[in-house]
Amino acid sequence: MNVLSQTEFSGPTMGIGMADGESAVTARGVDVYYGDKHAIKNLSVDIPAKAVTAFIGPSGCGKSTFLRCVNRMNDTIPICRVTGDIKLDGRDIYDPTLDVVQLRAQVGMVFQKPNPFPKSIFDNVAYGPKIHGLTSNKTELAELVEKSLRRASLWEEVKDRLDASGTGLSGGQQQRLCIARAIAVSPDVILMDEPCSALDPIATAKIEELIDELRQNYTIIIVTHSMQQAARVSQKTAFFHLGTLVEEGPTKTIFTNPHDKRTQDYITGRFG
């Protein structure tokens, strides 16, 4: 379970010149409590930059919880307490002097259920750049919105109705709109919590394609319950069980030659 072995096996990552130790996110000895409940126990993991890392594991094992630690969304849950060390590009994200707003601009999130704002498609995408002051005038903003929608491969479908409500789109389109909204602020890391769980296979395929493209520029962590999806889109896979990280490594290794019995049982569908 070390960084070295991981980089050796993650084939596609090597293609874009991923050097040893270039981790976007590193977690060391992280514990998360919901009140008395110990949801994550002494977790350490490295997330490689400009690659897709998949979190898999049975329901309730703490995947979402850990994901939400990375952009401090857990702060919004009053009973939630996080200890340990999580670094983004070498900077401690739980440092009291760190501005949460900046962190979240740097770490975008796509939620399990598509949650566009009840505003126009344009406003959905433009909201992030507006609050962070990323553009100086209207044309720049419009260009940024178009660029983001194009990258989320939604532009062709919505370019004629940017004023229509974001909630009026289909589920798959909504999810792509949420992705466009997340990438509009040019984050370094995108967290995706089961982004395809509410989508049909065609929409899922589109999003997977999109994730594969986004990997060129972004560090992506994706939580998924679909082994095939994890195998298709990710370069690294981490298997969670009962709040602990059981095994991590290059996706190929995890799926073809897992070290741990529990991992093997899980990916072969023997428990879940």
Next chain:
Amino acid sequence: MTDATLQTADAGRVDFRSPAAQAHLRKRYAVESRFKFYGVAAIAFAAFFIVFLVSDIVTKAIPAFTEHRLSITLTPTAERVAEGGRTDRQTLMAGDWNAVVRDGVGKYFPDVTNRAQRSKLYNELISIGGGDDIRNRVIADPSLLGKPVQAQVLLSDDSDLYFKGMMTERTEREGRGSIGVSGTSGDVSIATNVNDFAQDVARVRSDLQAAARRAQLEINRLKAALETVAPDRRAALQDQINRQIAVATDMDRRAKSVGGTELIGDSTSSVLVKMNGGVIKLTEIGNEKASGTVLIPLKDASEAKPGSWKIINLTTPEGSRKLSDQQIAWLDRMKEEGLVTQAFASRLFFSGDSREPELAGIIGGLTGTALTMLVTLVLCLPIGVLAAIYLEEFAPKNRLTDFIEININNLAAVPSIVFGLLGLAIFLNTFDMPRSSPLVGGLVLALLVLPTIIISSRAALKAVPPSIREAALGLGASKQQAVFQHVLPVAMPGVLTGTIIGMAHALGETAPLLMIGMVAFIIDVPRSVTESATVLPVQIFLWSDLPEPAFQAKTAAAIVILLLFLFVMNGAAIWLRRRFERRW
């Protein structure tokens, strides 16, 4: 029947074709249709009461929307209205316009000369605002001075009621015989050659019978009182009883008498005879002959042919109505002269309050209500919504906030008069704000409405799906941005609903406003929130308490207007809410 009985031997599976299962299904449908029936019945019941209430109020209000006036030619002379020949506005305003009206109306009643009669004619039948129309015309165009001008003269509330048929039932029939009369004025006797007055005699006797019965009831009451009264007052009471008994026996005897003549008094309906261009009020009446007093002089004492004279019955006895037979005869004469017109009572909408029913209007109360509501809305909407946002989104959840929440809920249930007392103590006594002003009224009502708005706004905020908050926060919005830019707009329809309910509640409030003095009689229309004012519900309360019967219709009309105000206010709020909802 339990589900278990439906199960066949094949445990856990139900055979839906079995009789037991069929019966169970039927029962389920029966329960459902019964429930639907109860629902429809409840709605029908409520609808019935609403229709009843609204139609009752509207029918009562309808008379208030019209008024009776004289359309008459008046000649405003300089000596009456333009003191010293000046025609400036101020001089004209101070002129004796009622004298101009008296001059004009007097032409039709040349025989009314003595002081008491003139007062009964001019002061009681014509409104004290009767000269307003001619005054306004002349002020607008002083060249009309000294010329005959066609003007509208408002009649008094009692005259108006009489023409609306609300003072007494009035029937008129033609005389069948030819009738002779002994004179043209003063006390006269009349005689017909058929029994023209037979039915009037019968009616007078049945009126007497009814009066005798009422007197008997009074006697019984007095007799019962005799048992408990102090010994020293017993003799006086016994005296009173004896007198009553004498009256009752006399009336009873008269009611039962046959033939002969009968006296018409305060407790019997009036009979008037209209002949030869004059009117006679009958005081003693037999089947073919009668005697009476002339109310309007006859042209001559010649015999009147059948069909050329009339018998008029006024059902309500003279003693039980505001206008005497004489005054009714005058009003009838004005009507015959074609002077009386009925028109829309615009004063109801454009005048302030008045002691005279025919001059009273609701504009003062309406303006007061509008100003008060404005103050209330301006205060309680932002404060209520911000308080709700703070409590729901920002405040830590601890004992203190729990305590605050419980107390807000309690405040919503506090009787409104308590808020009035609070307003009296704080705003009037401590801060010395102007009494009876819409400002203080609005402050008090804002206190009253705040809990409602806070509670419903919190509920609306709570109902916003958390995914919207997470989406905003996940993008790096601050909490305040997430709340104000995303959560609040989604919650706005709910917030507005709560505001509508609260404002509607405030609109109908009377009790707290009584405490801060908004109950005064105020003629002027308030022009700012610090001037003395009253509000519509209080106006209704005040009018409903007044003795003049004309105010009853005014009260109902004010209620109708209050309801319309409410509908307009709610309509505006619902329109706003729709706009928020339709946006996405």
